[in-house]
Amino acid sequence: MQRFLGNLHLHSRESQASQHHAVAGTKDMRVPNLIELCKQGDRAAQKSLFDTLAPKMFSVCLRYMGDRAAAEDVLQDGFITLFTKLDTYSGEGPFEGWARKIFVNTALMSLRKTDALSLSDDIDIARGVGDGVPTPVQSLGYKELMKLIAQLPTGFRTVFNLYVLEGYSHKEIAEALGISENTSRSQLRRARMMLQDRIKKE
16 A cells, blocks of 8 residues: 555656645545546546545455455555556446445455465355344444454355445356356355354354
8 A cells, every 4th residue: 555655656746736736625526527637647636536445445455355464455456457447437327336346356356366265165154054044243233244254264255245245146256256156155155154153152
């Protein structure tokens, strides 16, 4: 994250001064205007967009990676991809949703590189348990739930995030992870059962 921020600051004081008026008061600016400035290569606008998106996107990265250092690396790579592909954003639909997909895909790519998505059957916690078993997730606060999700095995956590939090279908998950739809369903069921077990112990 610091390396990326450092890269954003590689411009002269004169350039900073000329751009200050254009991006001053970012909180009051319309996001489309900020995006257009970023497309034009405005470094100060890029930093403003980074500062605006980074907290939310870091939470997304952390949910998938389960580790702060790894999440920071994915956040940096995600922003590099975002600024590289910014011209492909058509303006249709929420920009944050468009950006979120980039960070999710970046996290998945990182997990694939380390073979972390090898979804094994080593933890067969769902044996004999059906899909219809109620879970006490509703009784847990958001932060507590996110903490428990981060503790799931990588494969379980990834499928759970994609299905429950991103809204992917099992077909889409299967295509994204290179697994079968049945495996996706099984991993989701097991993730839910593991969460249920851990919530009961809280």
